[in-house]
Amino acid sequence: MKTMATVLATAVVAFAAAVPAQAQAPASSPTLDAVKARGFVQCGANGSVAGFGMPNAQGVWTGLDVDSCRAVAAAVFGDATKVRYTALTAQQRFTAIQSGEVDILARNTTWTLSRDTSLGLDFVGVNFYDGQGFMVKKSANIKSAKELNGATICVQPGTTTELNLADYFRANRIRFTPVVIERLEENIAAYLAGRCDAFTTDVSGLASVRASNTPVPADHVILPEVISKEPLGPSVRHGDQRWADIVRWSLAAMVEAEEIGLSSTNIDSQLNSTNPAIQRFVGATGGLGAMMGIDNKWAYNIVKQVGNYGESFTRNVTPLGIERGVNNLWTNGGIMYVPPVR
Ligand SMILES: N[C@@H](CCC(=O)N[C@@H](CS)C(=O)NCC(=O)O)C(=O)O
The missing domain is CATH 3.40.190.10 (Periplasmic binding protein-like II)
Known part of the structure; x- marks a missing residue:
């Protein structure tokens, strides 16, 4: 006895054979x-x-x-x-x-x-x-995001970053204070001036900021944790x-x-x-x-x-x-x- 799936598959094959796929003229855009x-x-x-x-x-x-x-x-x-x-x-x-x-x-x-x-x-x-990471000053001697308990963290609004940050710290039961600043330049200035202990964004963004917006790139480290998927x-x-x-x-x-x-x-x-x-x-x-x-x-x-x-x-x-x-x-x-x- 034929199963339902076999009947359906046979019907689909028969239909496909009877009606060859037609190329469509490009739709307007x-x-x-x-x-x-x-x-x-x-x-x-x-x-x-x-x-x-x-x-x-x-x-x-x-x-x-x-x-x-x-x-x-x-x-x-x-x-x-x-x-x-x-x-x-x-x-x-x-x-x-x-x-x-x-x-x-x-x-x-x-x-x-x-x-x-x-x-x-x-x-x-x-x-x-990409994925989200954290950058800190080398002088702070922090080796892992898990050591950021009580830290202030600079973050840009309107990003996936803001939500991931809250999720990660909640999941790991770590306390933090977000410092939410819209402009990237002001975030970097706040981080460099010590108003935030860490800056968080996509790891590519951190690498870019470190390479082109810090006076001495080697003074900053990107911590090993990547806390999200950012395609x-x-x-x-x-x-x-x-x-x-x-x-x-x-x-x-x-x-x-x-x-x-x-x-x-x-x-x-x-x-x-x-x-x-x-x-x-x-x-x-x-x-x-x-x-x-x-x-x-x-x-x-x-x-x-x-x-x-x-x-x-x-x-x-x-x-x-x-x-x-x-x-x-x-x-x-x-x-x-x-x-x-x-
Ligand atoms: N991929 C994340 C973050 C993207 C994002 O806005 N990153 C910041 C930090 S690198 C940025 O590009 N800032 C530049 C600006 O606001 O001028 C998203 O889509 O929400």
Whole structure:
């Protein structure tokens, strides 16, 4: 006798055979239309975290998050420079994306259920797997977060950091006093002046602050405890799926390029490759760009102009003293894994 599951499976197979999957014409995207009409992508970025998003003295923005926006500009316009940036604090960032002030939020933002649902966002992937940590002055001779009993701790509002901090201390029955300050610069000033015993944020943020905002980086230590999961990644407004597709696959293309050995320096020499994965990637076959309503050379343009994920990491994040670690490709012992670009 056939079980119900077998009957259902047979029916599904029969249905699939009778109705071949049809490719759909790219749906319209209000965001893509607006971006094209305007001539640039408006990117909601950090502004003060070196390695992730910050303008230099000449006003040129760099960072791992900035590269997510540059990749989208390369995909849409064939020109990674067609981006303008809005510097956003933690508290400003969600309103900026919800209201349409920016097209992409690429600002060391943790993908959580509540943000993905009740804030009306769509996270499109992860560009940095992070976790929350603590930084203290070396002179305090503290070796573990568990020794922070009675400490005052500087923290930024509107972040996952605030909640994790409370959870961790409650779970470990440690008392602490939060000092909540909106601006990063003022947090750092308060920490350096001794108003807080510790500063807490994502470990990448701590490394960035230590490297670029402290007079003597070696005077500060990041404690070994990592108290949360902070998968950071770009997001878009909920409801414009075609735009989400473009941003999602622009990020994925950078990771896929690294996986298949394509970089900004070798991609031109691979344009006539007979490797089917490379042919598809550079747009010689497959028509992947057209499926999203953009140029078939979208991924070529990303890699040529922005680089693969590893190149972006080395350029932006390695100088902060952060190792590749879990952000290595899955083929290299990390967890950076994207669905196939095909
Ligand atoms: N990943 C966390 C924290 C992100 C965050 O805002 N970190 C701070 C500390 S590094 C920051 O970027 N501050 C920069 C600013 O506010 O200008 C989140 O999404 O809530």
